[in-house]
Amino acid sequence: MAEKTLLHLEDLKLHFRTGKGAVRAVDGVTFDLGYQEAVVVLGESGCGKSSLAKAILRLLPRNVDAYSGKVYLEGQDVMPLSDEEFRYQVRWVRMSMVPQAAMNSLNPVLKVGDQVAEPMIVHSRMKKEDALAQAAKMFQNVGVPIDFLGRYAFELSGGMRQRVAIAMALVTLPRLIILDEPTSALDVLTQANIMNVLKRVKKELEISYILITHDIATSSELANRVVVMYAGLIVEDSDAMRFFQKPLHPYSQMLMASVPRLRGDKEPEFITGQPPSLYNLPPGCRFADRCPLRFDACDQDPLLVEIESRRVACWKYV
Amino acid sequence: MNTFKRTIQDIFQYPSAVVGASIILVLTILAVVIVIVFPYQKAVDLWRAGEDVWYRSPKNAQPEWVNFFRRQDLPETLFLSTLEGTAAKTIKPVTEDLTQVFISFPIDYNYDFFPQELSIYFKSQFKEKKPLVTLTWVTPNGEFQMANFSIRETGTYRVSQDEKLKRKLSGLPPQQALFVDLKAPVLSPVKGPYELRITGNLFEKDATLDAEMVLYGQVSGWAGTDHLRRDLGIALLWGLPVALSFGLIAALGTSITTMIIAAVGVWFSGWVDELIQRITEVNLVLPFLPILIMVGTFYSRSLWIILGVTIALSIFGAGIKGYRAIFLQIKESPYIEAARAYGAGNWRIIFRYLLPRIIPVLIPGLVTAIPGYVFLEASLAVLGLGDPVLPTWGKIINDASNNGALFQGQYYWILEPSVLLMLTGLAFALVGFALDRVFNPRLRGV
Numbered sequence: 001m002a003e004k005t006l007l008h009l010e011d012l013k014l015h016f017r018t019g020k021g022a023v024r025a026v027d028g029v030t031f032d033l034g035y036q037e038a039v040v041v042l043g044e045s046g047c048g049k050s051s052l053a054k055a056i057l058r059l060l061p062r063n064v065d066a067y068s069g070k071v072y073l074e075g076q077d078v079m080p081l082s083d084e085e086f087r088y089q090v091r092w093v094r095m096s097m098v099p100q101a102a103m104n105s106l107n108p109v110l111k112v113g114d115q116v117a118e119p120m121i122v123h124s125r126m127k128k129e130d131a132l133a134q135a136a137k138m139f140q141n142v143g144v145p146i147d148f149l150g151r152y153a154f155e156l157s158g159g160m161r162q163r164v165a166i167a168m169a170l171v172t173l174p175r176l177i178i179l180d181e182p183t184s185a186l187d188v189l190t191q192a193n194i195m196n197v198l199k200r201v202k203k204e205l206e207i208s209y210i211l212i213t214h215d216i217a218t219s220s221e222l223a224n225r226v227v228v229m230y231a232g233l234i235v236e237d238s239d240a241m242r243f244f245q246k247p248l249h250p251y252s253q254m255l256m257a258s259v260p261r262l263r264g265d266k267e268p269e270f271i272t273g274q275p276p277s278l279y280n281l282p283p284g285c286r287f288a289d290r291c292p293l294r295f296d297a298c299d300q301d302p303l304l305v306e307i308e309s310r311r312v313a314c315w316k317y318v
Numbered sequence: 319m320n321t322f323k324r325t326i327q328d329i330f331q332y333p334s335a336v337v338g339a340s341i342i343l344v345l346t347i348l349a350v351v352i353v354i355v356f357p358y359q360k361a362v363d364l365w366r367a368g369e370d371v372w373y374r375s376p377k378n379a380q381p382e383w384v385n386f387f388r389r390q391d392l393p394e395t396l397f398l399s400t401l402e403g404t405a406a407k408t409i410k411p412v413t414e415d416l417t418q419v420f421i422s423f424p425i426d427y428n429y430d431f432f433p434q435e436l437s438i439y440f441k442s443q444f445k446e447k448k449p450l451v452t453l454t455w456v457t458p459n460g461e462f463q464m465a466n467f468s469i470r471e472t473g474t475y476r477v478s479q480d481e482k483l484k485r486k487l488s489g490l491p492p493q494q495a496l497f498v499d500l501k502a503p504v505l506s507p508v509k510g511p512y513e514l515r516i517t518g519n520l521f522e523k524d525a526t527l528d529a530e531m532v533l534y535g536q537v538s539g540w541a542g543t544d545h546l547r548r549d550l551g552i553a554l555l556w557g558l559p560v561a562l563s564f565g566l567i568a569a570l571g572t573s574i575t576t577m578i579i580a581a582v583g584v585w586f587s588g589w590v591d592e593l594i595q596r597i598t599e600v601n602l603v604l605p606f607l608p609i610l611i612m613v614g615t616f617y618s619r620s621l622w623i624i625l626g627v628t629i630a631l632s633i634f635g636a637g638i639k640g641y642r643a644i645f646l647q648i649k650e651s652p653y654i655e656a657a658r659a660y661g662a663g664n665w666r667i668i669f670r671y672l673l674p675r676i677i678p679v680l681i682p683g684l685v686t687a688i689p690g691y692v693f694l695e696a697s698l699a700v701l702g703l704g705d706p707v708l709p710t711w712g713k714i715i716n717d718a719s720n721n722g723a724l725f726q727g728q729y730y731w732i733l734e735p736s737v738l739l740m741l742t743g744l745a746f747a748l749v750g751f752a753l754d755r756v757f758n759p760r761l762r763g764v
Contacts, residue, residue: 059659062587092660105656109674118670119660168660 005072006175006208007033007056007095012069014048014055021279022065025051027232029069030304033176038202038209040219040240042255043229046275049212050100052229053178056210057097058086074175092119095176096169098162101185105165106153112161113139113149116168123172138167141204142197159190163197170201178210183218195221216259220244228252231276231286238310248312251287285315328756329749338748341741349559361556365548365709372547376434376534378721380730381542381550393429393535400528401441407528419518423531428509432494434534438516440473441528447521454517455496458510462486464496542730544714545721553709554734560710561692561742564625568691572632573684579633580641581672584649585664594638601634607697614703621705624698628691637683641676648675678757686750689743696739711735 014026025048033039041049054060060067071078078090096119099105106115116138117131126134136146142163153161162182169177179198183191199222201207213219223240228249236249247253257269273290285291288298297315304311305318329335364371374397385391398405400421408420442449452466453475464483465475477483477492487495490505497507518527541551583594613627648654649672657671698704699712700719718724718731 057659059655087661087663097659099652099656099659101652104652107653107657107671110670118657118662122661122663122666165656168656 004034005032006035006037006074007210008070008072009056010070010072012052012055012071014051014060014067015065016051016061017063017065018279023278024232024281025278026055027278027281029055029229029232029234031227031234031237033208033210035175036202036206036208037224038211038222039225039227040223041210041212041227041229042214042216042219042252044214044271044275046278047229048232048278049229050180051232053097053180053210053212056178057091057095058083059091059097088123092169092172092174093123094174095178096172096174097178098165098169098180098182100180106161108153110152111150112153112156112164115153116149116164116171119168119172134171135167138171139164141170141201142167143193158186159193162186162190162194166194166197166201170205170207173205174207176208176210178212180212181214182211183213183215191215191218198222216255228255231281232278233286233313234304234311235287235313236311237304238312242308242310248307248310248317249287249314250291250293250316285313325756329752332752332755334748335752338745338750338752341745342749345558345562345742345745348555349562352555353559356552356555361552361709362707365552365556366707367548369547372543372549373437373439374532375538375543375547375549376536377543377547378545378726378728378731379434379534379536379538379543380728381540381734382537383540384730385537390430391428392431392537393427393433393533395535395538396425396533397530398423399530401530405529405531414523415521417520417523417525419516419520419527421516421518421527421529423514423516423529425512425514425533426510427497427507427512429507429535431536432497432507434536435493435532436477436496436514437532437534438475438514439530439532440469440475441530442469442471442473442518442520442526444471444520444522444525447525449521449525449527450519451527452517452519454515456513456515457496458508458512459499541734542728544717544731550714550731550734553714554711554738556709557711557714557735557738560621560708561695561739562688564621564695565688565690565692565742565746568625568628568632568694569684569687571629572635573637573680573687575629575633576635576637577641577673577676577680578668580638581645581668581676583638584642584645585668585672594634595642598634598636598638601631602636604631606631610694610698611701611703614698614701619703619706621695621708621710624695624703624705628694641679644676644679645672648672682750682754682757685746685753689746692739692742696735711739 010030012026012029016023016025027048029052041052043049055067056071069079073090073094078086081089106112110118113132113135116135117128120126120131120134121128132149136149139146139149144160144163144167148156148160153164156164166182182198183194186194195218198209202209209222211219211222220240226236226238226240226243227234228236228251230251236243236247236252238248243252244256247256254269254271258271260268271290276286276289283301284299285302288294291298293316295315302313302315303318304313307317329339374395376395379395380392382394400407406422410418410420412418438453440451448468448470450466450468453464454461455464464477465480477496480492483492484490488500490498494505497512498505499508514531516529520527539549539551541549541554543549579594583591609631610624610627614624617623654667654671657667662671695710696712696715699710700716702716704710704713704716712735714735715732718728723729723731
């Protein structure tokens with residue numbers, strides 16, 4: 001693991017227990033994230049993207065069946081930490097998160113200023129005035145007028161609420177922020193605004209992002225790197241430039257083909273079928289059933305192979 | 319603050335709430351004033367005092383304002399005393415060893431009904447020889463000697479118990495016969511000036527004699543009196559702060575603890591929730607009133623003990639089930655998960671994220687619960703388990719029913735505390751319903 005690695009995941013697994021058996025939501029994910037890097041995690045719904053975020057931040061629901069692997073943060077193995085230690089040393093101190101549906105993640109009975117100050121009060125045992133001052137600074141950073149500090153979440157527009165949620169993730173000045181679909185449910189203009197905010201904040205506060213989305217077009221603005229997940233596994237991991245020009249994995253190619261283009265006659269394509277259910281997965285490539293390029297080798301588990309410093313899990317490239 | 323103001327404005331759009339709130343305001347101010355002006359110890363002492371304090375009031379007298387509704391007035395109580403200077407006393411030394419004292423109690427009797435009783439209380443100081451007194455009754459038509467007897471240091475003379483006088487007045491009860499013309503065909507009070515003269519013969523040089531006369535009427539005070547001559551006003555007034563504080567403390571205590579326990583159960587779930595639910599279910603089948611009666615019978619009837627037991631029994635009350643349902647829903651909100659994500663501890667989430675959400679449901683429930691506890695206290699008192707020291711509304715009703723108030727037509731005795739109880743209940747109910755409509759607008763259509 002290199003010196004400049006901020007986050008290093010090794011064979012991270014998160015399985016849920018359900019009535020039908022174990023759901024393998026994250027099934028052995030390995031990847032590195034550098035300082036000030038923005039990784040976009042792409043994939044259809046139900047690919048384990050949000051579960052990956054939860055696994056990294058150890059925000060586990062009650063029905064966890066298996067949670068294993070290694071998580072190194074700035075070279076420190078954080079897996080052996082107890083839940084309390086993790087809460088006080090890692091979560092929201094060194095990495096934080098903008099949760100999915102961030103607009104609903106604000107407490108309706110707290111003023112947004114207090115809400116943003118909450119992590120400071122909880123973690124640094126800061127005085128309320130100091131925490132509010134810090135919150136005000138973060139409001140400026142994400143472009144929320146400071147007089148909004150005294151408002152309630154329901155008095156804010158969706159875009160503003162999203163910014164507040166981002167401010168809340170920023171307020172403890174972490175190294176890494178995981179954004180779980182930060183722009184879904186926003187209109188296009190607001191999406192662009194939020195993306196600009198994220199870009200600026202990244203540069204100013206030297207932060208790395210893990211951006212979970214299925215909005216390929218919007219995320220392309222921010223991404224240095226792209227990770228494509230399918231059925232709980234990484235199928236492709238590539239720098240953004242080359243990914244958007246020429247995705248390697250057939251699934252990535254079909255994802256890219258499904259993005260509507262502004263110019264040209266090409267109709268957006270869609271991928272037939274749906275991702276496999278995550279219990280009782282048969283051996284072999286998990287995408288094989290929907291893959292137009294399927295051949296005999298696909299009946300065995302593919303490995304992540306490295307091609308020109310890109311990684312892809314497809315027998316085609318072996 | 320703004321929201322608070324808006325809520326208040328919303329509430330006052332309901333006329334019923336305005337009425338209810340005004341009643342509560344008046345009752346509260348009254349309660350505070352009563353407690354300040356008429357301290358606890360004084361009220362308790364007066365209420366528990368006996369005949370020697372209350373001898374100036376009639377027994378079971380109706381309130382004075384009943385005369386306002388009657389064509390013919392009921393007699394009021396007349397109290398005259400030489401000790402307080404409301405009656406004339408002349409001292410005339412006759413010889414060295416004999417002094418005569420003349421005391422005059424003028425009575426202007428203008429009522430169509432008879433008084434309850436006529437009593438004279440003597441106080442005298444002497445060494446050996448008892449003074450001898452002669453009582454003369456002067457009516458508008460003439461005068462006659464009622465009685466003569468010797469007295470001790472203190473003595474009480476009640477005309478109704480003087481058998482000799484009764485015989486003299488052709489067998490009629492003296493307290494009535496003294497006011498009638500015995501020769502008239504209809505025995506009704508003769509109106510006009512009367513006088514009771516006392517002539518005391520003191521056989522020692524330094525002896526003194528004083529007398530107090532009470533002509534007991536049939537009305538007394540603004541609230542009437544009970545069987546022990548006590549002014550019901552004391553109990554009616556002091557019952558108010560007692561009832562309000564009991565209701566408020568019980569309602570607050572039970573709602574808040576119930577809410578917190580429900581939130582704790584929901585948040586920690588697992589065995590904690592399981593335990594709380596089972597305790598609640600067991601607690602729900604326990605009969606509430608019989609347990610309170612048992613505590614009252616075998617342990618203590620102190621109001622504050624009963625209050626404590628009430629709260630203790632209600633902590634795991636039915637409220638838990640309702641609150642739990644709401645909390646289960648709130649617990650799944652994204653903002654709770656967000657709070658967990660940024661590291662808020664369990665208790666911070668419970669107190670800052672879960673509990674505030676339930677306040678809109680809690681407040682109307684709390685307000686409507688208050689009269690419930692006021693009535694509970696009253697019902698315990700009616701069952702004879704009221705606080706032995708404190709005067710309360712329930713205890714008045716208890717006294718009244720024990721002494722057959724309704725059989726004897728003493729309606730005021732029952733009605734006064736009942737009306738106050740109903741008024742209190744009504745006020746809180748009116749405000750509570752309006753609050754419910756303001757806080758839970760979705761129920762408005764229902």
